Amino acid sequence: MAQRLKTDWILFSTVLTMVSFGLVILYSASSIMAQLQYGSAWHFVVRQAAWAAVALLVMMALKRTPYRKFQNPAVAFTAIGVALLMLGVVYVLDTAHHRWLRLGLMSLQPSELAKPALVIFLAFFVTWRVRAINNPRYTLVPASLAVGLVILAVVVADLGTAVVLGGTAAIVFFVAGLELRYCALAGAVASVGVMLFIVAQPYRLARVVHFFDPEFKIVNRFDPKGRIQSRLEKSLTTRDTNYQLEQSKIAVGAGGPLGLGLMNGKQKLLYLPEAHTDFIYAVAGEEMGLVGSVGLLLGFFVIFWRGLRTTVHIRDDFGRFLALGVTVVVVVQGLINMGVVLGMMPTKGIPLPMISAGGSSLLSTLASLGILMNVSEHAG
Numbered sequence: 001m002a003q004r005l006k007t008d009w010i011l012f013s014t015v016l017t018m019v020s021f022g023l024v025i026l027y028s029a030s031s032i033m034a035q036l037q038y039g040s041a042w043h044f045v046v047r048q049a050a051w052a053a054v055a056l057l058v059m060m061a062l063k064r065t066p067y068r069k070f071q072n073p074a075v076a077f078t079a080i081g082v083a084l085l086m087l088g089v090v091y092v093l094d095t096a097h098h099r100w101l102r103l104g105l106m107s108l109q110p111s112e113l114a115k116p117a118l119v120i121f122l123a124f125f126v127t128w129r130v131r132a133i134n135n136p137r138y139t140l141v142p143a144s145l146a147v148g149l150v151i152l153a154v155v156v157a158d159l160g161t162a163v164v165l166g167g168t169a170a171i172v173f174f175v176a177g178l179e180l181r182y183c184a185l186a187g188a189v190a191s192v193g194v195m196l197f198i199v200a201q202p203y204r205l206a207r208v209v210h211f212f213d214p215e216f217k218i219v220n221r222f223d224p225k226g227r228i229q230s231r232l233e234k235s236l237t238t239r240d241t242n243y244q245l246e247q248s249k250i251a252v253g254a255g256g257p258l259g260l261g262l263m264n265g266k267q268k269l270l271y272l273p274e275a276h277t278d279f280i281y282a283v284a285g286e287e288m289g290l291v292g293s294v295g296l297l298l299g300f301f302v303i304f305w306r307g308l309r310t311t312v313h314i315r316d317d318f319g320r321f322l323a324l325g326v327t328v329v330v331v332v333q334g335l336i337n338m339g340v341v342l343g344m345m346p347t348k349g350i351p352l353p354m355i356s357a358g359g360s361s362l363l364s365t366l367a368s369l370g371i372l373m374n375v376s377e378h379a380g
Helices: 009-038 043-064 073-093 110-128 136-155 159-175 180-200 202-212 217-222 227-234 242-255 280-313 317-341 359-379
Strands: 101-103 106-108
Touching (some): 009 043, 073 110, 110 136, 110 359, 159 180, 202 242, 217 227, 242 280, 280 317, 280 359, 317 359
Antiparallel strands (some): 101 106
C-alpha cells in the first residue's frame, strides 16, 4: 500500500498567508502610483493576482509531484541548461538592462527562474558526488564551472540575485562536507568577483560608497580634487542615492509599534521610490508598525524552521539538499531585502519574496516552496 503523505499545514498556511498579505499591502503601496500612471488604482494588484493564480497552480503541481522525480540527470541538466539559455537570450534581446524577456503582454525575468533550476541541479550533483565531494577533478571543477556560469550570466544585470545564488551553492556544499580550505578558497574568489563587478559598474560603486561614506569625507582625503566623487555622482539618478534609504528609514520609524493604519502611509506618496517593489517592506513597517514588520520576519522564520526541520528529518541525501537549497534561496533573499530597507546594507535591486510586485519572483518563489512542501511531506 502506498504511503499516505501528510501535508505540512504550518508551511502551507504560512505561504498562503504571506501571498495574501502581499496582495493587500501591494494595493496600499501602489494604488496612488498606478492611478497616476495607468488610470487604475488596481493595475499592479490585478497583474500580481494573475501571477499569483498561476504560481499557486505551479506550487500545487510541484507539491503533488514526488521530489525524487527530479533526481534525474536529464531533469537536472535540462533545468540548468534552460536557465543558461534564457539568460543568454535576455542578454541579447534586452540590450538596455539585460533583465527582461518580453513576451507580448507578459514579461519574464530569467534570473528569478534560475533559482529553482540551480537548486535542483545542486541537489542532484551534490548527491551524485557526495562521497567524493572534495575531489577537485571530478567534483569541484565541474561544479564550479556550472555554478559559475549561472552566476556570471546573472551578475551582469543583477548582483543581488547572484549573491543569493552564490550563497546558496556555498551553504549546500558546506553541509555536504566540503573541506574548510576549499570553502575559504571559494569565499576568496567570490569576494574578489563581487568587488570586481561592483567596481565595473560606477552606479554600483557609488551605492557602496554612499552607504559607507555618504558625505565622501574618506574618499576626498585620497582625492582632494573631488574627481572620484564627481564621476560617481554622475552615474547616479535620484533613486540610486541614499535618498532612498533615508525615505525608507523615515517610513519604518514613522510606523511606531502599531503603525499608521493600512492605506494611511505617507512615504509611498512619491517620496519613497520603488515603494511597491524593492521597498515594500518599508510601507508595511509604516502602515502596520512593528507588529507588521515582525510578523513578516516571523513568516520567513517559519519557512526557515520548516525547511531546516525537513533537511534534518528527510532520510535521503537528494531530499536533504533540495530542502536546504530552497530554504536558503527564499530566506536569504528575504533577509537581504529587509536588511536593505532597514539601512543595514547598501541598496540592491532585490524583491521581498511573496510580497513585492513581480510575477517572475512570485512564480520562482512559489515553485521552489512547492518542492519544499513535497519534501517536507516525505520527512514525516
